[in-house]
Amino acid sequence: MTSVGLGLPSIRSRRGQPRRPPAPGLIDEYGRVARDLRVSITEKCTLRCTYCMPEQGLPPIDSHALLTASEIIRLVDIAVRHLGIREVRFTGGEPLIRRDLEKIIAGCRRLHSQLPLSITTNAIGLDRRAEGLANAGLDRVNISLDTVDRALFTRLTRRDRLPSVLAGIRAARLHGFTPVKVNAVLNADTLATAEDLLQWCLNENVQLRFIEQMPLDADRTWNRTDAVTADDLLGVLRRRFRLAPHGRIDSSAPAEEWTVDGGPARVGIIASVTRAFCGDCDRTRLTAEGTIRPCLFSDTEIDLRSALRAGVSDDELAKSWRDAMWRKQFGHGIDNEGFTPPARSMGAIGG
Ligand code: SAM
Ligand code: SF4
Numbered sequence: 001m002t003s004v005g006l007g008l009p010s011i012r013s014r015r016g017q018p019r020r021p022p023a024p025g026l027i028d029e030y031g032r033v034a035r036d037l038r039v040s041i042t043e044k045c046t047l048r049c050t051y052c053m054p055e056q057g058l059p060p061i062d063s064h065a066l067l068t069a070s071e072i073i074r075l076v077d078i079a080v081r082h083l084g085i086r087e088v089r090f091t092g093g094e095p096l097i098r099r100d101l102e103k104i105i106a107g108c109r110r111l112h113s114q115l116p117l118s119i120t121t122n123a124i125g126l127d128r129r130a131e132g133l134a135n136a137g138l139d140r141v142n143i144s145l146d147t148v149d150r151a152l153f154t155r156l157t158r159r160d161r162l163p164s165v166l167a168g169i170r171a172a173r174l175h176g177f178t179p180v181k182v183n184a185v186l187n188a189d190t191l192a193t194a195e196d197l198l199q200w201c202l203n204e205n206v207q208l209r210f211i212e213q214m215p216l217d218a219d220r221t222w223n224r225t226d227a228v229t230a231d232d233l234l235g236v237l238r239r240r241f242r243l244a245p246h247g248r249i250d251s252s253a254p255a256e257e258w259t260v261d262g263g264p265a266r267v268g269i270i271a272s273v274t275r276a277f278c279g280d281c282d283r284t285r286l287t288a289e290g291t292i293r294p295c296l297f298s299d300t301e302i303d304l305r306s307a308l309r310a311g312v313s314d315d316e317l318a319k320s321w322r323d324a325m326w327r328k329q330f331g332h333g334i335d336n337e338g339f340t341p342p343a344r345s346m347g348a349i350g351g
Helices: 071-083 101-111 126-136 148-158 162-174 191-204 229-235 303-310 314-326
Strands: 036-040 087-091 117-121 142-143 181-185 207-211 243-248 255-260 266-270 283-287 291-293
Touching: 036 071, 071 087, 071 101, 071 283, 071 291, 071 303, 071 314, 087 101, 087 142, 101 117, 101 126, 126 142, 142 162, 148 162, 162 191, 181 191, 181 255, 191 207, 191 229, 291 314
Parallel strands: 036 087, 036 283, 087 117, 117 142, 142 181, 181 207, 207 266
Antiparallel strands: 243 255, 255 266, 283 291
16 A cells, blocks of 8 residues: 555555445545535625635626525535535635525534534624524634734735624624634734734633645735745744643644643644645535535536536435545645646635
8 A cells, every 4th residue: 555745644545446435425545534524605705815815806606506505404414414424614705694604504403413513704793693693503613813913904804804803703702602713824914913813812712723824815926935834833922922732632633732831721733734634634625606625725626516406316416425525636735846726716615
């Protein structure tokens, strides 16, 4: 058995398993099994983060092309009943833009009472929606916030909405979405404010994870030389905090955790570029237009929407999903000579 250079021995070569086994789950030809489903429900957003969206927003998806709430609920149900999916996260674009998010959550919850359901959100408007989402059966929220410096936030997101995000975070805590997790993507501008962001999260009792920026911005401005790495970040945080390695919480959660000032508080760092974890990837993605996207970085997508609307059975949809995942590529290859970013940017895939 040959292993490939993604730092993880569990990946088999393509020659290892030429044909998909009749396994019920979402296995790929490198032996990875997807159990975590990310569902993008819109391409629209209230912000325009420079590392994600173009200034004018993404090209709008035709309303007929967008999956409806009941189609999303059916596909989630198939993923859970037929394909071994154990948790579902709704994302976008900005999931709170959809007025039927509560309906989607409630529909999934009615069918699967124990299924962990979460959203990734910029939290704008969450103060008004948190109660309804909790009542619908949402378990957790991950909130994206890169800096607590208002001027910098405005420059980075092209919108002056920091107070609204902070109100959303507080509302999430108030309505029992614990732990509230904050995700921060850093660039050369915001790096110097990372210490203030960590201090704010410690004060507010929310868990902070930093994520290395990936070459998934619509403006294609990412470049290797300027990209902030996990090591750059550790250097900055150590100016104010004592950090001790705490290891990884579980193999499919790619954050390296560090205890802060002796604990119990911790901070996570996801080195998605400099310490690739593709070998442990357990994700499958459904785009807002109903295509399966096996890998963030591959342009290969398999259309389920047409089959769904043509009336095919749950069994057939599950088989198409399995076939799609079997061919998942083995890694992002950012470090490879000739790497080209995928055509879709992060906001159009669903991060
Ligand atoms: N709008 C929601 C939000 O911002 O949380 C959900 C969608 S957003 C695309 C999901 C996550 O992807 C956010 O945490 C965001 O910071 C992250 N993201 C966007 N572009 C990224 C990039 N180029 N590299 C790494 N993470 C990125
Ligand atoms: Fe919108 Fe999220 Fe992308 Fe920022 S990261 S532009 S909030 S989708």
